[in-house]
Amino acid sequence: MADIIATNETILVVGGGISGMTAAIEAAECGKQVILIEKGPSVGGRVSQLYKYFPKLCHPTCGLEINLRRLKGNKNVRLLTMTEVSEVSGEAGNYSVTLKTTPRYVNENCTACGACSEVVDAEFDDAYNYGLGKRKGAYLPNKMAYPQRYVLDPQIIGTPDATKAKEACKYDAIDLEMQEESNTITVGAIIWATGWQPYDANKIQPYGYDRIANVITSVEFERLMDPHGPTGGKLLRPSDGKEAKDIAFIQCAGSRDRNYLKHCSxxxxxxxxxxxxxxxxxxxxxxxxxxxYIDIRAIDRIDDFYQKVKADENVTFIKSKVARIDEDKASGNPILHGVNTEGYHRYANQHDLVVLAVGMEPSVAQDEFPVKVTINEEGFIEQDEANGAIFAAGCSADALDVNRAVQNATASALRAIQVVNRAAGMEG
Amino acid sequence: MADEIKIGAYICQGCGIGDRVDTAQLAQVAQRDAKASIVREHAFLCNAEGVKMIQDDIDNEGVNRVAICACSRRAKTEAFNFEGVAITRGNLREGVIWIRPDTDEARETTQDMADDYVRMAVTEAKYMTPPKGDDNTKYTPKVLIVGGGVSGMTAAVEAAKAGYQCTIVEKSGALGGAAAKAWKRIPQHAPYADPEDTGVAELIKAVEESDKITVHLNSHLTKTSGAPGRFSADITTESGSTTTENFGAIVQASGYFEYDARQLPELGYGKSANVVTQAELDAMAKEADGGPIKTKDGKEVNSVAFIQCAGQRSEKEGHLPYCSGHCCLTSIKQAMYFKDQNPDIDTNVIYTDLRTPGAGGEDFYRSGQQKGITFTKGAVSEVVASGDALEVKFKDLILDEDTSEKVDLVVLATGQVPNSGVDIEAMAAVVEGEEDGAEPEEPTAVQVPVESILNLTYRQGPDVPHLKYGFNDSHFICFPYETRRTGIYTTGPVRRPMDMQQAIEDATGAAMKAIQAIENAAKGRAAHPRSGDLSFPSFRREGCTQCKRCTVECPFGAIDEDEERYPQFNEERCRRCGTCMGACPVRVISFENYSVDSVGQQLKIVDIPDEFEEKPRILALACENDAYPALDMAAMNKVEYSAFVRVIPVRCLGSVNLIWITDALNSGYDGVVMMGCQKGENYQCHFVRGSEIAHVRMSKVDDTLQSLSLEPERVSVHEVAITDIERAPALINEMAETIEKIGMSPFKF
Amino acid sequence: MSTMNQAKVEKYRNDFLKEVTANVEEGEWVKMCMQCGVCAGSCPFGPYWEHPPQEIFMMIRAGKREEVLTSTSMWMCTSCYNCIARCPRELPITHIMHGLAHYADRLGLAPKNQPTRKFANLFWNNLTKKGRANELKLGIALYFMNGFIEGIKTALKMQKMGLNMFKTKRLSPMELLGGHGIKDTGGLHAILKKAREIELANAEKFNG
Incomplete structure (x- = not known):
């Protein structure tokens, strides 16, 4: 990757989710040089794992397709996958950034024909499906993956599977000798868009996520609906594969809770x-x-979505933070215990499936930031002049929905442009 | 570019294509049937050597049209990326071998399919010209900002920091807008514990000190014309003097009106001077400036009730159906005004859902509780003025009882009503209604003074279309700034209800989009979603019948009418969706790289076997953004579908001209399947109305079918999503079954 | 109405939340409740309460002084700490419950015949006398808590267990005569007296 061209007029965008992609593309469409790096093997981030967006109930992959087309067609953006920032030094307008690229073991010759995947035996938990299914040791991260190129799981390297994969490839695309690479580049501004991760539901002990099969998380639920997902789009519950028709949603699972995440997600x-x-x-x-729920936060114009759901007689709202969940051993049904606080009604309700609306945790832990920025108690990057030309975008800045994340990423792109334009001496 | 067309056709044998079909035959077809000048097969076209082979032909052989017959146009874009030539793709992998079984019986029809896709790719290339761009582009690095509130000033300051000139037009006599009337704002920084200075004074100072920002106070726009890169705006002062200036892009930050609380007599507004709105309370606090906040009659306040969602989130007539987003945090801020001054003052916030999102929101809520603000989940029914005190009657939803509270002051959290100008769609509906002799529509529930903000000279009306409840929001989750007027971006509470912090973020993003519009316009590049497309619609004036369909149907208002009533295209406003092309009954509109011919000739070159061969032909026109990727992904999953279909991606179903359907039926196709995006209120069409318009147009296809004595089932139109990886192939198969049932078309020659 | 109660009513008028904040142990936390109800759902004794903690907190904010202070509810708390462990706002609910009970007791508003309250008083008096719990006396006092006849009946019922305990030396009949205690009973009493003074002084300070 010696051919990375970057100067102090280049903008580095860290993270290839919706926010990072947006920031990178928006800046590039302004004529700026952008390097977009992504830790994983393909761009798209969390939104590519969602079935639909609220409130329109449209499909995230639809917008992703457009963003991918914008990305593919724009020569101002250089995309580096499997790459992370390991070190940053310097100041606004002149940063020196060390990038670490882990081996994909597949080069650009890959045509995504899938022959390697067919011959490999080893299977691993599929992170794209939050572990609800398995994928091969040679895999395409998902059907929308860009770059549309396979990846070898590092766990098969050195095993016969790796050799089999290499032999199956007719296009000399598998390179088992690939090594980790490190490159230091100069950039003028950095947009930090490393996003969020779902809060670890195992930590919420009373809800039994680790013990009760039919307690799942909201992000897993999205995968069940997805036609590309582990159930092919059917709402089947984990314990017995039965259709889950009576489903409980538990709000603030990990959010607004000083024991877990104190912010509202x-x-x-x-x-x-x-x-x-x-x-x-x-x-x-x-x-x-x-x-x-505790409070239904259907904020601003989209409150009408809440009103519409509320009018649905098959949907019930109970103002209550559920105290604990047991399992009915015979049926596998989770039983929710708690108190409806509107008038004090105690309940022990059985449902087919429980979905924990897990909170948003910033992806990068506070003490693991390779850059010096002001981070608040919740782990989000504050807007602060002390951050120099490092700007947070999307869920690195706060718990945001897609619309606001994109809005924020667009704003960050301008902030970065201001810096590189200054560096270019463009301003009068 | 009066150059000679020289087509190179390149046939890949990789990924199993060579094993499944006879590529020598494909090469022959390309040369013989489709008349490619150079035809080459390659074992692995997308590798460096294959790419070099093509590049060499471009460089040395003068190839200027490249037909790549390999994988889907969505794959290997990095490799097949040649400058200065028109590129087409014949989809032999996802479109043929991956969706057909590898069996002896299937071999012949699979080959037929591949043959046709090669013919089509070469033919498309023949009718395409690499767009050379517009020579008349203008670079006007200057942003017009309408509104001098926090959103407008932020947009100006941020755009100026990036090096662009800005002009703010503010209708009042001062900068600052609604925020200037507030005492403090909701905190924007950790620890999010106390109200902080509004920052408005600093912002005004930044505007005034910038040598890049010009401010016109007491002014409004009386006329706005042109397009991105060359907008012309008449800025008229109160006294009537007008200056005309040119701009590259426009940011509309026209803000909001306070909801008229007089519509809430049940909450005591207007009956007692001690029932005030949040805005009024902020003014009182500003007046008090840290001292005790006093009622209008000069009394000290000992107790305050904040009533949330006053006239909001309600279907009642005259109420706002939405939540204004900031009011919970604003009430906490205002209760703190009292608590910080005197902790003994009782402050109670009566709410149904407390909405304090994010990190800062929840911190601020806790801080409010820490300061002793009480919060009651309750539904207020009435505020009664009894003597000096006010009695707030409400149902305590936790204790499940009707109760009341006596307070000195009631603050109503009323909402924001967007100042978004004329609702051009309602206007159009009224005009249409009048023409039909029908009564005009009921006026909207919430009445606000309606004056145009922009006074656009656009044929489709003077303002940016409203989305819902009068807001100029984008319809798209992923593209929040997209309006239906290219180069005009709305920001702040005109887009959706919001507080100051959000307005600042929003305005910075809008400034970014404005700058981008300027840069794109200067290079003749399309804006989102066909970013970078250099083509633009051209029309043959002599053939035009002035039917106006193109000007009416353009979802982006890009087409005006000239003095002679011919359509006048404004390239810089155009998004290249082709809806105009689809609309034109005389087919005089086309793009260099997308035209009636570039599709029409493709479908005509498909080999139509005669009736007795029992090989029907189905034409599928699929939206390139959703239906086509869905078919691609179906192929990755190896979902099989009929070998009789020929799929042509279209920019938008709105670009489909009826002639394609007529031509297809006339030339012996047995069925036509169209796949566009979801239409209606929650439309997913990226060109807003393309899919809807196509559905309307195609409802008229029955006439054509009737005149040909064909069954109506032969043409179907569907809404297909990108996730329909099972359904999209099924729709094709369904048509194949229908044909099997009703028989082959009699129009085969 | 006790004079102290009278004084409090006058002092705080209808602002019961302020009164609780000032006078009840950990009472300043009451305002931090966000009415999620996880405490109510987590309490193992939940079904036996008239008002669960979260409801009591709302009643305090709503100024239901009489209802709260005469309630038997907070006497039901067995200090299992489930509520504290789960409260998303980290309210020391167990302590607040005990604080409220204690405050009601001080004001003379606590329900007279609430059994846990009676038990608590007996236990306290038993314990503080010599610094050690006198199990025999405590047992007997508990048997006779609800009257003489009731006491005899219970004693007879428990006769066998009592004898077994004597036999295995788990209980000494000698305890009836004074019983064992700590070395410096006087010191303990002085400590308790001082503690009470501090508590009252604290309460007065809030009041002031």
């Missing part, structure tokens, strides 16, 4: 409201949803 209310429509989409009148 903003998206989860709308996400659960959206997911109640999935139940109806799959099972029509047989589908039932119950939302256990």
């Amino acid at each position: 903003r998206i989860c209310c709308m996400a659960s409201l959206k997911q109640t429509t999935y139940v109806r989409e799959r099972y029509a009148d047989e589908g039932k949803a119950t939302v256990y």
Whole structure:
């Protein structure tokens, strides 16, 4: 990767999710030189794992397709996958950044024909499906993956599978000798868009995510609906593969809670409201949803979505933070215990499936930031002059929905452009 | 470019193509049937050597049209990326071998399919010209900003920091807008514990000190014309003097109106001077400036109730159906005004859902509780003025009882009503209604003074179309700034309800988009979603019948009418969707790289076997953004579909001209399947109305079918999403079954 | 109405939340509740309460002084700490419950016949006398808590267990005569007296 051309007029965007892609593309479409790096093997981030967006109920891959086309067609953006920032020094307008690239073991000769995948035996948990399914040791991360190029799982390197994969490739695309690379580049500004991860539901002990098969997370639920997902788009529950028609949604699973994440993750209310429509989409009148909430935060213009869901008689709202979940051993049904605080009604409700609306945790832990920036208690990057020309975009800045993340990323692109334009001496 | 057309056709044998089809035959077809000048096969076209082979032909053989017959146009774009030539793709992998079984019986039809895709790719190339761009582009690095509030000033300051000139047009006599009337703002920085200075004064100072920003106070726009890169705006002052200036892009930050609380008599507004709105309370606090906030009659306040969602989130007549987003945090901020001054003042916030999102929101809520603000989940029914005090009657939703509270002051959290100008669609509906002799539509629930903000001279009306509830928001989740007027970006509460912090973020992003529009316009490049496309619609004036369909149907208002009532295309406003091309009954509109011919000739070159061969032909026109990728991904999953289909991606179903359907039926196709995006309220069409328009147009295809004595089932139009990887192939198969049922078309020659 | 109660009513008028904040152990936390109800759902004794903690907190904010202070609810707390462990706002709910009970007791508003309250008083009096719990006396006192006849009945019922405990030396009949205690009973009493003074002084300070 010695051919990376970067100067102090280049903008580095860290993270290839919706925010990073947006920041990179928007800046590039302004004529700026951009290097977009992504830790994983393909861009798209969390949104590519969602079935639908609220409130329009449209498919994230639809917008992703457009963004990919913008990316493919723009020569101002250089995309580096499997790459992370390991070190940053310097100042606004002149940063020196060391990038670490881990081997993909597949070069640009790959045509995505899939022959390597067919011959490899080893299977691993599929991170794209949050471990709900398996993928081969040679794999295309997902059907929309860009670059459309296979990856070898490092765990098969040195095993007969690796050799088999190499032999199966007719295009000399598999390079088992690939090594980790390190490159130091100069850039003028950095947009930090490393996004979020779902809060680890195992930590919420009373909800039994680790013990009760039919307690899943909201991000996993998205995968069940996805036609590319582990169930081919069917709402089947994990314990017995039965159709889950009566589903409970537990809000603030990890959010607004000083034991876990003290902030409100903003998206989860709308996400659960959206997911109640999935139940109806799959099972029509047989589908039932119950939302256990503290406050429904369907903020601003899209409150009408809440009103619409509320009017659905198959959807029930209970103002309650669920206290704990047991399992009915015979049926495998989770039993939710708690108190409806509107008038004090105690309940022990059985459902087919429980979906925990897990919170958003910033992807990069506070003490692991390779750059010096001001981070608040929640782990988000504050807007601060002390950050120099390092600008947070999307969920690195706060818990944001896609719309706001993109808005924020667009703003960050301008902030970065201001710096590189200054560096270019363009300003009068 | 009056150059000679020289087509190179390149046939890849990789990924199993060579094993499954006879590529020598494909090469022959390319040369003999489609008249490619140079035809080459390659074992592995996308590798460096294959790419070099093509590049050499471009450099040395004068090849200027490249037909790559290999994988889908969505694959290997990095490799097949040649400058200065027109490129087409024949989809032999995802379109043929991956969707057909590898069996002896299937071999012949699979080969037929591949043959046709090669013919089509070469033919498309023949009818394409690499767009050379517009020579008349203008670079005007200057942004017009309408509105001098926080959003407008932020947009100006941020654009200026990037080196662009800005002009703010503000209708009042001062900068600052609604925010200037507030005492403090919701905190924007950790620890998010206390209200902070509004920052408005600093912002005004930054505007005034910038040598790049010009401000016109007491002014508004009386006329805006042109397009990105060459907008012309008449800025008229109160006294009536007008100056005309040119701009590259426009940011509309026209803000909001306060909801008229007089519509809430049940909450005591207008009955007691001690029932005020949040905006009024902020003014009172500004007046008090840290001292005790007093009522209008000069009394000290000992207790305050904040009533959330006053006239909001309600279907009642005269109420706002939405949530204004900031009011919960604003009430906390305002209760702190009291608590910080005197902790003994009782402040109670009565809410149904407390909405304090994100890190800062929740911190601020806790800080409010820490300061002793109480929060009651309740539904207020009435505020009664009884003597000096006010009685707030409400149902306590936790204790499940009707109760009341006596307070000195009531603050109503009323909402934001966007100042978004004329609702041009409602206007059009009224005009249409009047023409039909019908009653005009009911006026909207919330009445605000309606004056045009931009006074655009566009044929489609003077303002940016509203989305919902009067907001100029984008419809798209992934593209929040996209309006239906290219180069005009709306920002701040005119887009959706928001607080100051959000307005600042929003305006910075809008400034970014404005700058981008300027840069794109200067190079003749299309804006989102066909970013970078250098083509633009051209029309043959002599053939035009002035039917106006193109000007009416353009989703982006890009086409005006000239003095002689001919369509006048404004390239810089155009998004290249081709809806105009689809609309034109006399087919005089086309793009260099997309035209009635570039598609029409493709479908005509497809080999139509005669009736007795029992090989029907189905034409599928698929939206390139959703339906086509869905078919691609179906292929990756090896979902089989009929070998009789020939799929042509279209920019948008709106670009489909009826002639294609007529031609297809006339030339012996047995069925036509069209796949566009979801239409209607939650449309997913990236060109807004393309899919909808296509559905309307195709409802008229029955006439054509009737005149040909064909069954109506032979043409179907579907809404297909990118996730329909099972359904999209199924729709094709369905048509194949239908044909099997009703028989072959009699129009085969 | 006790004079102290009277004084508090006058002092705080209808602002019961302020009164709780000032007078109840950990009472300043009450305002931090966000009414999620996880405490109510987590309490193993939940079904037996009239008002779960979260509801009591709302009643405090709503100024339901009488109802809260005369309630038996907070006497039901067995200090299992489930609520504290789960409270998303980290309210020391167990302590607040005990604080409220104690405050109600001080004001003379606590329900007279609430059994856990009676038990608590007996236990406290038993314990503080000599610094060690006198199990025999405590047991007997508990048997007779609800009257003489009731006491006899319970004693007879428990006769066998009592004898077994004597036999295995788990209980000494000698305890009836004074019983064992700590070395410096006087010192303990002085400590308790001082503690009470501090508590009252604290309460007065809030009041002031």
